[in-house]
Amino acid sequence: MTEYRAVFDAEIAFVNGGGLSARGFRLDVPGPDVGEAAVAELLVRHLGLALVGSVEFPRFEIVAEAHKGSRGVAADASLGTPPGGAGAGTASRLVDLSHPIRAGLVTYPGIPAPSIAPHLTRAASRQVYAPGTEFAIDVITMAGNTGTYLDSPYHRYADGGDLASLELATLVGLPAQVLHLADAAERGIPAEVFFERSAAELAGAAVLLHTGWSRHFGTPEYASGAPYLSEAGARFLIAAGVALVGIDSLNIDDTEGGGGERPAHSLLLAAGVHVVEHLTGLERLPARGARFTAVPPRIEGFGTFPVRAFAELSTPDPGAAG
Missing domain, CATH: 3.10.20 (Ubiquitin-like (UB roll))
Incomplete structure (x- = not known):
């Protein structure tokens, strides 16, 4: 041969x-x-x-020419899992990756900031309930693109799946592949940065792009010069079969060029790959081994909504036998 x-x-x-x-x-x-x-x-x-x-x-x-034994890349699905399976001899630690939402928060320039108003005040509720019993019921008005949020296909495509259609298995406990790119010299994230990850690592994973841009969130600096995923990078991740792509930046696309085109959104959402934008705290995650969760409410006819995104880290259990 x-x-x-x-x-x-x-x-x-x-x-x-x-x-x-x-x-x-x-x-x-x-x-x-x-x-x-x-x-x-x-x-x-x-x-x-x-x-x-x-x-x-x-x-x-x-x-x-005959092979000389070039080092291969192990396609080990158990990468990041301790011997004996997930959870064996380990404890978990949760890392919050979401920005808090408050009245007046500016997430993206031009999108209305949320407002919060009372529907039932505590004072008014005292007239309704027994003495010593009171409640507050409030109304929040906000765009779906507020804080840390997830895009479903319906956000981009009229016939795409809405938030209510998303399978929990594609949102909960996904193996996280974290690319730490905070010191990158260019704004666009190329396909080549993903070559270091094997096909087995990327398939079904949440690929999280740590650019460090979240340090500007809520300030005017956040709106310009933000890192983004290149079209080639989006195509590579789709071919690799990832489940979700998240970024700690203004947008997963370049909003300052391309004449309004949004190739990363268009390609990823057409392929059924979820997009999470405006993450924070990704510097606290290891490159491999965490589990990522980001679940929006089950709303029909709606494409984008805030999520409480978080990662679960496995850490040695001090009480476990070694």
């Missing part, structure tokens, strides 16, 4: 600056028709690189 290797020169750039050059590199490949994009992904995984922004090949060819 004929085996094949890629032979190439490569220029690798990182999103946080710097790069690597390779000359005459040889890498085992599965067949003669493998392209540059696939070899770029194999190379990143083979070298164990992180935060890759781009891989270019000034010279590239596939040759018939």
